[in-house]
Amino acid sequence: MTLQAWIDGVFTGSIYALVALSLAIVYQPTRVMNFAQGEALILGAVVGYQVISLGKLGWVVAILATLALATLMGVLSERMIMLPVRLSGSRFAWIVATLAAALIFQSIFTLGYRDVDALRPAPMAEGGFTLAGEQVSWQIVLTVAIALAVMAGYDLLLRRSTYGRAIRAASHNPGTAVLMGIPVQRIIVLSFVVATVLSALAGLLAAPVLFIGPAAGLIFTIKGFTAAVIGGVGSPRGALAGGLIVGVLDSVVRTEINATAGNLVVFGLLALILLVYPSGLFGKPMEAH
Amino acid sequence: MSLLEITALSAGYGGVQALFGVELTVGEGEFVALLGPNGAGKSTTLRVLSGLIKPSAGRVLLGGEDITTKPGWRRTGLGLGHVPEGRQVFPDHTVLENLQLGAFVHRRSRTRRQELLDEVLALFPRLDERREQLAGTLSGGEAQMLAVGRALMSAPRLLVLDEPSLGLAPLKVAELFGYIKRLHTERGLSVLLVEQQAATALNLADRAYVLERGRVAISGTSDAVRKDPRVQAVYLGGEISPATG
Numbered sequence: 001m002t003l004q005a006w007i008d009g010v011f012t013g014s015i016y017a018l019v020a021l022s023l024a025i026v027y028q029p030t031r032v033m034n035f036a037q038g039e040a041l042i043l044g045a046v047v048g049y050q051v052i053s054l055g056k057l058g059w060v061v062a063i064l065a066t067l068a069l070a071t072l073m074g075v076l077s078e079r080m081i082m083l084p085v086r087l088s089g090s091r092f093a094w095i096v097a098t099l100a101a102a103l104i105f106q107s108i109f110t111l112g113y114r115d116v117d118a119l120r121p122a123p124m125a126e127g128g129f130t131l132a133g134e135q136v137s138w139q140i141v142l143t144v145a146i147a148l149a150v151m152a153g154y155d156l157l158l159r160r161s162t163y164g165r166a167i168r169a170a171s172h173n174p175g176t177a178v179l180m181g182i183p184v185q186r187i188i189v190l191s192f193v194v195a196t197v198l199s200a201l202a203g204l205l206a207a208p209v210l211f212i213g214p215a216a217g218l219i220f221t222i223k224g225f226t227a228a229v230i231g232g233v234g235s236p237r238g239a240l241a242g243g244l245i246v247g248v249l250d251s252v253v254r255t256e257i258n259a260t261a262g263n264l265v266v267f268g269l270l271a272l273i274l275l276v277y278p279s280g281l282f283g284k285p286m287e288a289h
Numbered sequence: 290m291s292l293l294e295i296t297a298l299s300a301g302y303g304g305v306q307a308l309f310g311v312e313l314t315v316g317e318g319e320f321v322a323l324l325g326p327n328g329a330g331k332s333t334t335l336r337v338l339s340g341l342i343k344p345s346a347g348r349v350l351l352g353g354e355d356i357t358t359k360p361g362w363r364r365t366g367l368g369l370g371h372v373p374e375g376r377q378v379f380p381d382h383t384v385l386e387n388l389q390l391g392a393f394v395h396r397r398s399r400t401r402r403q404e405l406l407d408e409v410l411a412l413f414p415r416l417d418e419r420r421e422q423l424a425g426t427l428s429g430g431e432a433q434m435l436a437v438g439r440a441l442m443s444a445p446r447l448l449v450l451d452e453p454s455l456g457l458a459p460l461k462v463a464e465l466f467g468y469i470k471r472l473h474t475e476r477g478l479s480v481l482l483v484e485q486q487a488a489t490a491l492n493l494a495d496r497a498y499v500l501e502r503g504r505v506a507i508s509g510t511s512d513a514v515r516k517d518p519r520v521q522a523v524y525l526g527g528e529i530s531p532a533t534g
Contacts, residue, residue, distance in 0.1 A: 162389070162396045165389060165390055166390065168379075169379050172381060173377060175341070175373075175377075176373055178339075178340075178341075178362045179361070179365065179371040179373055179377075180362075180365060180390050180391055180393050181362050181363075181365030181443060182362055182390070183360075
């Protein structure tokens with residue numbers, strides 16, 4: 001009973017971790033927390049449903065379509081969010097801009113799939129294995145493995161590569177980064193694209209297992225956001241740790257007590273962690289500016 | 290043909306004009322100082338030069354190429370090296386990482402980057418000693434050296450320094466200007482120095498421009514500018530400490 005809850009928790013946790021990482025990728029160079037991030041996850045689920053369940057075109061087409069559409073959505077999101085943020089000059093413009101983007105994408109998905117309860121394609125990896133009497137599907141294993149690989153890869157990129165250093169520099173001081181010849185504007189567009197692609201892939205992988213409705217984007221944003229804040233925004237390790245904490249805790253409490261208690265415990269823990277570690281478990285204290 | 294040619298440059302901020310037809314050139318291998326009180330347009334000139342603001346009129350040529358409308362980050366690759374005001378080192382990056390960021394435009398050539406790094410570390414042994422240290426923990430003088438070293442990592446044709454003496458102890462200022470002088474005389478590096486400390490800048494530079502209310506008020510060789518009665522009165526009057534604030 002509890003083992004199954006743990007397995008489910010690790011699975012949803014790695015999905016939350018991918019959303020948390022996506023949020024961090026956009027946040028680093030822009031200081032914008034993209035509340036529309038969860039909509040990218042829905043895009044992945046929608047493509048999976050459309051291509052695999054309805055179109056019967058298989059996973060390869062679904063992955064290619066997700067990559068293409070998510071790239072487009074990423075470029076579009078950058079325009080929809082960063083243009084008003086730059087033009088308005090208000091410190092709070094990003095809140096309205098990202099929520100507006102979220103609601104626009106949500107409306108599109110809801111209009112297109114209004115009578116679909118769950119965008120649920122057949123799994124990429126069929127079957128599974130038994131672990132101590134509990135069923136574990138290959139889809140879950142695959143998803144967790146991909147999430148771990150993405151986190152490790154991004155962590156390495158950020159720390160070791162020239163581009164990673166440039167992204168961190170642009171994050172700290174965009175004006176000076178430009179003087180170094182770093183194309184900060186391109187890095188911002190690229191960040192939106194990479195974040196959207198990662199979240200969309202998470203959606204595509206999660207759709208066969210989770211119950212994802214066309215209007216569920218904001219829920220994933222909030223869970224991903226909670227994971228990012230618990231772990232410390234900007235650190236891939238933090239995103240992973242935060243995602244797993246939120247996923248497992250939610251799943252275990254949900255199974256042992258009920259769904260409402262799951263949310264209560266998760267957000268209670270968020271409050272507690274912020275009291276003890278104001279910048280998250282892996283985060284660095286924010287600079288004053 | 291001059292390395293840097295600024296012609297008939299006008300610029301401003303949202304309706305308030307700050308520059309009125311500024312003309313300025315820096316020749317190949319020349320050391321030029323840009324002087325003037327606060328609000329005279331020195332910073333605006335540099336902002337146009339680095340691409341942070343677009344001029345309303347005029348042109349900026351670097352090595353004969355028109356860079357007036359080029360985005361800021363492209364200008365570094367074309368040979369513009371910046372030492373920004375207030376140093377602006379990346380505090381959470383190590384000294385070495387700061388230098389490597391300076392060589393971002395040479396990211397495709399590992400050998401070129403290593404060459405430049407060896408050169409800069411040989412020039413500033415203190416940075417070599419502190420290479421693994423976070424730049425945020427450096428003293429003011431060391432951070433300024435890092436900012437200069439970082440700019441040199443792009444192998445610039447023109448080194449632009451914005452008020453490098455600001456906030457440094459006099460001894461450190463002398464040390465820093467010693468390095469810059471050496472870069473100019475030993476390596477023939479072209480330099481555009483924006484400074485409040487007019488006397489010091491005039492001692493280093495071949496030529497100087499004095500900006501006043503957005504216009505070039507005085508220009509000429511350093512000797513001529515130094516002897517100009519207006520400069521004597523306003524900037525060098527009995528070596529009163531230069532106006533700040």
